[in-house]
Amino acid sequence: AQKITQTQPGMFVQEKEAVTLDCTYDTSDPSYGLFWYKQPSSGEMIFLIYQGSYDQQNATEGRYSLNFQKARKSANLVISASQLGDSAMYFCAMREGMYTGNQFYFGTGTSLTVIP
């Protein structure tokens, strides 16, 4: 079974609007970390936001917020006030366990296009 599932291969959003990118995960480990990365056409993966499984609050980093629903095992990324520079691939990832050297699992990604 896939550890990380991203069901939206492609998304479009109007500039200045908000957009939600979906991510569901599968783990039986009570300790895990969830990550979102952005990959522009240049290829470099850029870390955006982190949510720990024991964190009580949803993570926020500037225009990025993570809608963490533990019971549903979902960790959706919300981008507010979209900008043209937000057009990129977005990957959800998970690290199982408390040991920070454990393997990361990545989803297949969502391609976001911001329309002027």
Added chain:
Amino acid sequence: ETGVTQTPRHLVMGMTNKKSLKCEQHLGHNAMYWYKQSAKKPLELMFVYNFKEQTENNSVPSRFSPECPNSSHLFLHLHTLQPEDSALYLCASSQVTSGSRDEQYFGPGTRLTVT
């Protein structure tokens, strides 16, 4: 240089060639990773080095050979590759700690084409 650098950025090689990919991190991290990114597939973890010791080898074919001479440098030696090995190869580093947050920082990748 800052962050994670990778050279070369693009590489075209024949199936009988031998080449090496280089990764260098300037972040003081103690773990480094090689990933393979193919179209329409999730990133595949190939190798992990924690504190310079290899801790993960996810059944990668022996035609890929990693080398980690120190905590800042990581190499991927390539020989007798197949066309299906054409992909973007990403290097990453992270700081392994006793806490739970350990985001990985990625380099720009090497676009490899095997002819």
